[in-house]
Structure formats: structure tokens, C-alpha cells
Amino acid sequence: MDHSMEQAVEQVHQAADTVVAAAAHAPDLHYAIWLLLFPLIGVVFNGLILRKNIPEKMTGWLGSFMIIASFAVAVKLFFELLKLDPHLRAIDVTFFQWLHVGSLQIDFAFLIDPLSVVMILVVTGISSLIHIYSIGYMHDDPRFRVFFTYMNLFVFFMLLLVLGNSYPVMFIGWEGVGLASYLLIGFWWEDMAKATAGMKAFVVNRIGDFGVLIAMFLMFSHLGTLTFSEVFPAAANAWSNDINNGVVIAIGLMLLLGAAGKSAQFPLYVWLPDAMAGPTPVSALIHAATMVTAGVYMLARSNMFYMLAPTAAYVVAMVGAVTALFAATIGLRQNDIKKVLAYSTVSQLGYMVMACGVYAFGAGIFHLMTHAFFKALLFLGSGAVIHTMHGGLHHINDHHTDPQDIRNMGGLRKKIPITYWTFLLATLAISGIPGFSGFFSKDEILAYSFMNFNSGGSILPYALGLIAAGITAFYMFRLVFLTFFGKYKGPEGSEEGLHESPGTMTIPLIVLAILSVVGGWIGLPAVFGEHLNKFAGWLDPVFHPGFEAVRYHPEHLAVPMEWALIAVAVTVSLIGIILAWNFYMKQKRQAIPDDQQSGFGKVLWQKYYVDEIYDAGVIRPLINTCHFLWKQFDEKVIDGGMVHGTARTVRWGGGVLRTLQGGVVGSYAVMMVIGVIVILLSLYIR
Amino acid sequence: MEMTLGLNHYLILAAIMFCIGMVGVLTRRNILIIFMSVELMLNSANMTFIAFSHYLMNPEGMVFTFFTLTVAAAEVGVGLAIVVTIFRKTESLDIRKLNLLKN
Numbered sequence: 069m070d071h072s073m074e075q076a077v078e079q080v081h082q083a084a085d086t087v088v089a090a091a092a093h094a095p096d097l098h099y100a101i102w103l104l105l106f107p108l109i110g111v112v113f114n115g116l117i118l119r120k121n122i123p124e125k126m127t128g129w130l131g132s133f134m135i136i137a138s139f140a141v142a143v144k145l146f147f148e149l150l151k152l153d154p155h156l157r158a159i160d161v162t163f164f165q166w167l168h169v170g171s172l173q174i175d176f177a178f179l180i181d182p183l184s185v186v187m188i189l190v191v192t193g194i195s196s197l198i199h200i201y202s203i204g205y206m207h208d209d210p211r212f213r214v215f216f217t218y219m220n221l222f223v224f225f226m227l228l229l230v231l232g233n234s235y236p237v238m239f240i241g242w243e244g245v246g247l248a249s250y251l252l253i254g255f256w257w258e259d260m261a262k263a264t265a266g267m268k269a270f271v272v273n274r275i276g277d278f279g280v281l282i283a284m285f286l287m288f289s290h291l292g293t294l295t296f297s298e299v300f301p302a303a304a305n306a307w308s309n310d311i312n313n314g315v316v317i318a319i320g321l322m323l324l325l326g327a328a329g330k331s332a333q334f335p336l337y338v339w340l341p342d343a344m345a346g347p348t349p350v351s352a353l354i355h356a357a358t359m360v361t362a363g364v365y366m367l368a369r370s371n372m373f374y375m376l377a378p379t380a381a382y383v384v385a386m387v388g389a390v391t392a393l394f395a396a397t398i399g400l401r402q403n404d405i406k407k408v409l410a411y412s413t414v415s416q417l418g419y420m421v422m423a424c425g426v427y428a429f430g431a432g433i434f435h436l437m438t439h440a441f442f443k444a445l446l447f448l449g450s451g452a453v454i455h456t457m458h459g460g461l462h463h464i465n466d467h468h469t470d471p472q473d474i475r476n477m478g479g480l481r482k483k484i485p486i487t488y489w490t491f492l493l494a495t496l497a498i499s500g501i502p503g504f505s506g507f508f509s510k511d512e513i514l515a516y517s518f519m520n521f522n523s524g525g526s527i528l529p530y531a532l533g534l535i536a537a538g539i540t541a542f543y544m545f546r547l548v549f550l551t552f553f554g555k556y557k558g559p560e561g562s563e564e565g566l567h568e569s570p571g572t573m574t575i576p577l578i579v580l581a582i583l584s585v586v587g588g589w590i591g592l593p594a595v596f597g598e599h600l601n602k603f604a605g606w607l608d609p610v611f612h613p614g615f616e617a618v619r620y621h622p623e624h625l626a627v628p629m630e631w632a633l634i635a636v637a638v639t640v641s642l643i644g645i646i647l648a649w650n651f652y653m654k655q656k657r658q659a660i661p662d663d664q665q666s667g668f669g670k671v672l673w674q675k676y677y678v679d680e681i682y683d684a685g686v687i688r689p690l691i692n693t694c695h696f697l698w699k700q701f702d703e704k705v706i707d708g709g710m711v712h713g714t715a716r717t718v719r720w721g722g723g724v725l726r727t728l729q730g731g732v733v734g735s736y737a738v739m740m741v742i743g744v745i746v747i748l749l750s751l752y753i754r
Numbered sequence: 755m756e757m758t759l760g761l762n763h764y765l766i767l768a769a770i771m772f773c774i775g776m777v778g779v780l781t782r783r784n785i786l787i788i789f790m791s792v793e794l795m796l797n798s799a800n801m802t803f804i805a806f807s808h809y810l811m812n813p814e815g816m817v818f819t820f821f822t823l824t825v826a827a828a829e830v831g832v833g834l835a836i837v838v839t840i841f842r843k844t845e846s847l848d849i850r851k852l853n854l855l856k857n
Contacts, residue, residue, distance in 0.1 A: 731853040738780055 095148055097161045100178050103141045103188060103227050110134035110220035114213050124212050128203035131216035135199050135223055139192035146185050154609050157182055160233050160297060167236065171292055179233035179296055183610045186433060187230035187365055190440050194357045195223050197576035201448055202349040204572035205455060215255065215347070222248035226358055230365060234295040235284050238366070242280065242330070245359045246273045252354060253346040262345040269339040276329015276336060276363075283322035290315050300372040304617035307376045311618065320373045320380025323366060324387065331363030333421055334391040337414045338679060344406040348451030351406060356413045356447050357440040364417065364436050367424040368611075374424065375614040382526065385425025385517070389532035392418030394676075396539040400546070401672040403659050404472050405450045408547050412498065413443055415536055419513050422529050427620065428516030430607040434591045435509035437603075441587045442497040442506055445580035449491035452569045452577065453477070453551060456484050460558060463565025469558065474550045475659045476559075481552040483566040486574045488552050490581040495548050497584045499541035500641045502634075505588030510537060512593065512601075515625065515633050523622045534640055541644030549652040550659055557658075595630045764805035771798035785837050785847045789830075796826055 110131045118127060149157045158181040167174040178184070199219060206215050225248055229241025246269075254266030288294055291302040307313045327333065332340035343355045354360070367374070367384065374381040395414035402408045416439050423432030457471035469476055481488045497504035500511065514537070517530040556563055568574065591603035599605060615621070625633070651657045665673045674680075728739070771794055778791025800819045807815025837847070844851045 732850060733852045734780070734783075734849050741776060741780060 095152075095159075097145065097148065097159055097178075097180050098163070099141065100145060100161055100180060100231070101163060103138050103145075103192070103231065104224055106134040106138040106141070107220040107224040107227070111217055111224065114220065115217035118213065122213070124207065125203070127213045127216055128199075128206075131220050132196065132199035132203065134220060135192060135196045138223065138227070139189075139196050142185070142188040142192045145180060146189060149180065149182065149185055154605075157609055158297070172288065172294075174234050174236050174294060176237060177233040177295075178231040180231070181610055182606050182608075183365075183368065183433065184230050186437060186607070188227055190437050191223065191226050191230065191358050194440050194444050194580075195219075195226075195353060197579055198349050198353040198357075198444065198448065201352075201451070201573050201576040202347075204570040205349055205451055206347065207570075211255070215252075218248055218251045218255070219349075219353070222252065222354060222359070226362070229362055233297065235280075235287070235299075236294055238369075239280060239284070242326075242362060242366075243277065245354070245362065246270060246277070246330075249273075249343070249354050249359055252350040253343045255346055255350065259345075265339075265342040265345040269343050272336050272339040273329045276326045279322040279325025279329070280366075283319045283326065286315060286319045286322065296369065300613060303372050303376060304613065308617045312377055312379050316373055316377040317380045320370075320377045321383060323370050323373065324380065324384050327363030327367050327421065328387065329363070330366075331360050331417045331421060332391075332414050333363070333387050333418065334394055335678075337391060337395065338682065340414055341407055341410040341675070344404075344410050348406070348447060348454060351410070352444045352447030352451065356409070357444040360413065360417055361420065361436045361440065364420040364424065364432055367421065368429040368433050371424070371427075371429045371611050371614040372617060375427065375618045375620060381425050381427065383425070385422050385520075385526075385529040388418045388420070388422030388425055389517075389529040389536075390418070391415065392422060392536040393532045393539070394418075396536040396543065398672055398675050399543040400539065401660075401665075401669055402543075403474055403673075404470075405453060405474050405477075405547065405551065406447070406472055408474075408543060409443070409446050409450055412446075412540060412544065415540060416443065416498070418536070419510060419533060422533060423513040423516060426513075426517045426520040426525065426529055427615075427622075428513055428520075429611050429614075430604045431509065431512040431516050433607060434603050435506075435513055438497070438505035438509040438584070438587050441580055442494040442504075442584040445490060445494040445577060445584050446498070448573070448577055448580065449487050449494065452484065452487040452573055453480065453491075455569050455573070456480065456487070456566050457558065459567055460562035460565035464559060464561045466559050466562060469562075474547065475661070476557055477551045478554040478558075479552070479556040480566070483563075484568045486568060486577060490577040491552070492548060493581045494584050495544045497588075498544055499645060500537055500637060502638055503585075505584050505586070507638075508588035508591050508593065511634055511637055512591065512604075514637055515593070515630060518633055519622055519625055522625065534637065537637060538640040538644040541641040542648045545645050545648035546652055549648060553653060554656065593630065593634070594624065595627055595634070761805055761809045765802060768798040768801040768805070771795070771801065783848050783850060785840065785849055788849065789833055789837065793826070793830070796822070 114127050114131055118130075149159075158179065160177055160179055162175045162177040164176050166176040199216070202215065202219065206212050209215060222245060225241045225244025227241070229238055229245060232238035232241060250266045250270040253269050254263045257263040257266070284294060287299055287303075291299055291306065293299050293302060303316065307316050324333075325336075328336045340355060340360065344351050346355070374384065392415045395411045395418060399408050399411035399415065402411060416435070420432045420435050420439070423429070423435060454471050457477065461467070461469055461471055493504070497506035500507045514530060514533055517525075517533060521527045521530055592600040594601065660669070660673075671677065728735075775791045775793075775795035775798060778794065779788050782788050782791065800822055803815040803819045803822070807813060807819075840852065841847060
């Protein structure tokens with residue numbers, strides 16, 4: 069046993085050495101900085117240099133072209149890595165020395181490896197499409213230019229997050245995307261509710277950031293480094309013979325706290341549904357496709373810690389699975405089109421986190437990618453629907469009816485066919501229908517969680533994930549049926565104003581629809597052949613050292629077993645779809661009006677009262693404590709006791725001392741004598 | 755029992771004189787009395803000078819006493835002039851009236 073462990077450590081070292089040796093012969097990738105510079109140029113031009121009178125089209129296309137240029141660099145990096153030997157595909161690119169304090173040596177540097185390349189491709193690719201879409205969607209907004217500035221700023225920080233080669237560099241991006249998210253959620257800050265939603269997101273994220281900071285402190289104090297290429301071998305060295313050491317569990321749990329904040333996991337998911345207050349392209353880009361996956365990226369990047377701490381990994385898996393199910397059930401009863409998608413995002417993020425907890429890091433990243441395609445598409449589609457509804461309501465000068473409420477929609481299929489078809493394809497993908505991208509990634513996660521159960525883990529992640537899959541299929545088709553089928557339920561006369569969105573909006577929808585359909589084919593399940601899963605093979609070098617450190621070689625499932633799992637997953641999804649069809653198409657049920665909610669449905673409609681529980685359990689007591697401290701401590705002790713007390717003491721002292729200066733010569737003489745006596749006494753005593 | 759007059763006797767006498775003078779300064783109200791008390795204290799110091807000078811067989815102490823007497827004479831001149839001025843101003847010699855330093 070010990071011998072094999074030593075061998076494992078040896079191998080990790082050798083792997084690290086080869087990487088270091090390879091760095092000397094690695095291609096010069098310094099041009100990777102342009103990934104960041106392009107969005108930054110967009111920020112500087114749109115935000116600082118260009119003035120208000122510049123036409124909308126110009127600022128919009130400037131912002132979009134900067135991201136497209138970034139995407140081109142990402143593609144070039146991808147091909148550059150592809151040319152290299154798989155185990156050499158990890159290149160540190162140092163730009164300048166940043167923090168050199170004592171033994172803390174942190175450079176501003178990128179790590180170009182398969183994982184970061186996947187992330188930059190997804191981020192820049194999806195961002196390009198959403199930027200183009202925004203040109204149409206944000207048309208005529210008074211702060212059009214500011215919007216593109218913030219969007220470019222977001223891309224800048226997101227790329228920094230995924231490219232940083234150490235935890236601190238990653239953390240700059242981590243905080244930066246939080247800022248961009250805050251600015252964009254509250255983009256229409258004239259509405260108090262929207263401004264509050266932005267603040268809520270920022271505050272909840274801060275709790276997660278605390279976890280990341282603690283994790284970094286722990287790493288530095290125990291391993292002495294924070295650079296990815298050094299900290300993981302050091303962790304393997306320190307703990308591969310000491311599985312589940314308290315420190316490494318703490319690191320794992322603290323990183324999970326960070327991921328829960330950023331990736332909206334239970335119990336910190338509450339900010340994400342509220343974040344839908346931002347413009348819809350923002351919801352699509354930041355709160356569905358990219359930023360919220362940062363937590364999953366960090367978990368996958370930190371895979372070594374979870375390999376070394378199975379307990380922490382189990383907690384990760386359970387948090388993910390519970391989130392997946394919990395959010396899916398809330399999605400059943402939401403009536404705002406964006407809220408449904410928001411809860412489905414939380415639920416899908418739960419899958420990704422669960423994947424990281426059952427050591428299926430590659431599957432988690434795979435789902436991250438396919439989810440980015442179909443969820444961006446769903447959100448952009450919902451944006452197109454809202455855009456259309458807005459046009460219809462505007463047509464009859466109705467400014468009271470909610471254009472986002474699915475109870476006002478229905479029958480839109482014929483009015484906006486492109487939106488309908490792309491939305492339907494994305495729904496099929498998220499429901500896990502075979503052949504669509506979501507099927508492959510979700511199936512891989514479920515297969516891995518079953519594999520984990522097979523080799524002695526818990527059945528719960530698999531079971532909860534499977535139930536959530538069925539519920540997902542149900543509520544997504546409920547959404548499709550209520551929005552696009554049946555009779556139009558909007559105010560009378562508004563029907564004539566419904567029109568398909570402009571080309572800048574529909575073309576990104578079509579591109580994303582193609583990706584949502586075929587995007588999964590790069591990761592075919594093992595049943596079709598051992599090496600067909602190109603995606604897993606591509607990411608393998610990133611996760612290999614972690615598996616080697618603890619000699620984790622789970623038994624692959626037998627082919628019939630895999631087929632059975634696929635059959636079960638597909639059956640569950642189909643049951644969900646059929647139930648939704650039965651309720652909303654055959655029986656023509658409608659979404660329930662607010663005043664007729666009852667029973668458990670009402671609990672779901674009210675989102676399990678989680679916001680109210682937080683309000684009663686956390687926010688109210690906090691406010692009351694603050695009020696108490698303000699009234700009792702601040703006003704009485706600090707103000708009354710210390711500030712006014714000081715003044716009173718000085719005044720009283722002055723009153724006493726004033727009598728000494730009575731102006732009577734005799735009393736001065738007395739004091740002089742007393743003084744002399746005191747001096748003499750002090751000399752004598754000494 | 756034989757008693758010789760030693761240094762200690764002189765010093766004790768000087769201390770007694772100094773204390774009488776000090777108590778006079780502190781307790782009396784009349785400026786002239788206070789003034790006399792100050793003189794008493796001054797002379798007690800002169801007494802110790804002379805006593806030490808004799809005891810140490812060093813004439814410097816006596817020389818010093820002459821200086822003190824000279825300075826004291828000048829001081830008395832100034833002091834009495836002040837007392838006269840005060841009397842003209844307040845028509846009294848009571849020290850309690852001298853509270854102009856107040857405020």
C-alpha cells in the first residue's frame with residue numbers, strides 16, 4: 069500500500085518535472101495577452117473616449133468586434149495547443165512580476181492548458197454572439213454605450229479569471245466579474261427593485277469570496293505557494309499518504325463555499341433568480357452561460373484537493389445534487405419566463421457541481437460547455453419573446469401588462485417561428501433527448517455518479533440527479549407549451565403588434581441552436597467506443613495528476629449497464645415531457661393566477677419561502693442587532709460614554725483646576741511650598 | 755552632662771527659623787508681616803552658610819553671606835516700594851485684596 073503511494077507521488081513529481089522541462093521548448097504564447105487587451109480596448113473606447121453623439125451602431129459593433137477578435141485569438145491558442153504532445157499542453161506565460169513578498173512569489177501570468185482553452189473558447193464564443201444580439205435588443209436604450217462598456221469589462225475579467233495561473237490572479241478576475249455582474253444587474257437602476265437585486269447579488273457573492281480567501285490562506289500557510297503548477301504537486305506530496313487530512317478537507321470546503329456563492333448553489337443560490345432583473349443578454353451571458361460557471365471551473369481546477377479529500381468531495385456532490393433537485397422543483401411553478409430559466413440554471417449548475425463531487429471533472433466541464441450553448445440560447449430566445457411581447461403591448465399603448473409573464477403569452481409559435489424553433493431545440497437539449505448536446509453531458513454526469521456509487525459511494529447524487537432530470541423536462545416543456553402553443557392570452561388588440569425580432573437577434577439564435585444540437589457530439593459516451601469521447605481525452609492531462617496522486621482508477625461500467633443507465637435517463641425525461649404534454653396540451657391547463665395558489669404548489673410558487681426564511685432568520689435579526697447596537701451601544705456607550713464622556717471629564721477637570729488659579733497671592737504661595745515639599749520628598753525617597 | 759555647640763545646633767536653629775518664616779508667609783494676611791517672614795527665611799539660609807563655613811573652615815560661605823545681604827538689601831528696597839504702591843492702590847495691606855490676577 070505504502071509502496072504504491074510512494075510510486076504515485078514519484079509519478080506526480082515526474083509529471084511536474086516534464087512540464088517544467090517542456091516549458092523551455094514551449095511555443096511563445098505571449099500574444100495571449102491580446103485576449104484581454106481587445107475587450108479592454110473596447111472598454112476604453114466605449115467607456116472613456118467616445119462621446120454620447122456617436123451612433124449606436126458604431127459603439128455596438130466596436131464592442132462586438134473586440135470580442136470576436138478575442139475569440140480569434142482563443143481559436144489560434146487552441147490550435148497551438150493541439151499541435152503539442154498531450155502531456156506538454158500546460159504552458160505558463162509570464163507577463164510581469166506582480167507580488168514578490170518574502171516567500172510569496174506571484175507573477176501576473178496565464179496558464180494555457182486544455183481546461184483554460186475550453187473556457188476561453190466558450191467565453192469568447194458565446195460572448196461574441198450575445199454582443200451581436202445586444203445590438204438589436206438594447207436598441208434605443210439611453211445608456212447603450214455604457215451597456216457595451218460593462219459587457220466588454222465583464223469579458224475582460226472573465227478571461228482573466230480562467231486564464232490566471234495562480235489563485236490570486238484568478239481571484240482578481242473572480243472579483244471583477246462580480247463587479248461587472250453587479251453593474252449589469254442594476255443596469256436599469258432607476259427601478260429600485262433592480263438596484264436592490266444587484267446589491268443582493270454582490271452581498272451574497274461576498275460570502276463566497278470569503279471562502280476562497282480562507283482557502284488561499286490555508287494553501288499558502290501549509291504549502292507555501294498559490295501557483296497552480298506548484299500548489300497541486302505540493303498538495304499531492306503533502307497529503308497523498310494522508311487522505312482526508314483536516315487541512316485539505318477545510319480547503320475543499322472553503323473552495324466549495326466560494327463556488328456556491330459564484331455558481332449559485334444551495335444555500336447561496338438566492339441571488340441568481342433576482343439577477344434576472346438585468347437586461348436579458350446579461351442574463352444569458354453572465355447569469356447562465358459564463359460567469360456562474362466560474363465556481364465549477366474553480367472546483368475542476370482544484371481537482372487535486374478533492375481527490376485528496378473524499379469527504380469534501382462528497383459534500384460537493386451532495387450540495388450539487390440537492391441544488392439540482394431543489395431548484396428544479398421551484399421551476400415547476402414559476403410564471404415569469406426568465407424566472408423559470410433562472411431556476412433551471414441553478415439546477416443545471418447543481419449538476420456540474422455534483423459532477424465535480426463524484427470526480428467527473430471532465431463531465432462537469434463538458435456540461436458547462438453544452439449548458440452554455442443551450443442556456444444562452446434559451447435566454448436569448450426568452451429575450452426575443454419579451455421583445456416581441458413588448459412590441460405587441462406597445463402597439464396598444466399598454467404599459468401595465470407584464471411582458472415576461474407566461475400567463476399573458478400563448479400561441480406565439482406562428483408569430484415568431486425562428487424564435488420558436490430555436491427555443492424548442494434548446495428545450496430538447498436541456499431535457500436530455502438523445503442526439504442533442506445536453507443529453508451527452510448530462511448522461512455522462514449521471515453515469516459517473518452511478519459509477520461512484522458502484523465503487524462504494526452514495527447512491528444519493530445519482531438518484532437526486534435522475535429525479536431532477538425528469539422534473540427539468542417537465543417544467544421546460546410546460547414553459548414551451550404555455551408560451552408557444554394554445555391561444556394567445558395577451559390583452560386584446562396587442563396581437564397585431566407581435567413581430568419577429570431583427571436579424572442581429574435571430575442570427576445568434578440560429579448559431580446557438582446549431583451548437584446546442586451538435587455541440588455534444590465531441591463527447592460521445594463510452595458505449596460507442598473507448599476513445600470516441602474527444603472532450604474527455606482533451607481534458608485528461610489536467611485531471612490526470614489528481615487521479616494518479618491517490619491512485620484512483622474506478623472500474624468502468626459494463627456496456628449493458630451503460631445502455632441501461634441511458635435508457636433509464638431517457639425514459640425519465642420522456643415521462644416528464646409526456647406529463648407536461650398531458651397537462652398543458654391535452655387537458656389545456658393554464659398556469660395558476662396568483663390569488664388561486666394553494667397547497668404544496670403554493671410553497672413551490674413561493675420558492676419554498678427561502679427568501680422569507682432568510683429575511684426572518686438572517687436579515688431581520690441582523691437589522692435588529694444593528695438597531696440595538698446603534699441605539700444602545702453607539703448612542704449610549706460610544707456617543708454618551710466616550711465622546712460626550714470625554715468632554716464632560718475635561719469640563720469637570722477644568723472646573724476643579726480653575727479654583728487653583730484663584731488669583732489670590734497667598735494660595736500661590738501655599739502651592740509653591742507644597743511643590744517644594746513634594747520635590748524634596750521625592751529626592752529624599754529616591 | 756557636657757554640651758558643646760556643634761554644627762547640628764546651628765542647622766536646627768536655621769530650620770526652625772525657616773519654618774517660622776514659612777508659616778508666617780503662609781498664614782499671615784498683612785503684607786508687611788509676610789515680608790518680614792520672607793526676610794526671616796532668607797536669614798535662616800544665611801545662618802546655614804555661616805555654620806557650614808565655620809565647620810568646613812572655608813571662607814567662601816561667609817563671602818556668600820555678604821553677597822546675600824547685599825542682594826537682600828536691594829530686594830527690600832524694591833519690595834517696600836511695591837508695598838507702598840500696593841497701599842496707595844488698595845488703601846490696605848491685606849493680601850486677600852490682591853486678587854487682580856484672577857480673570
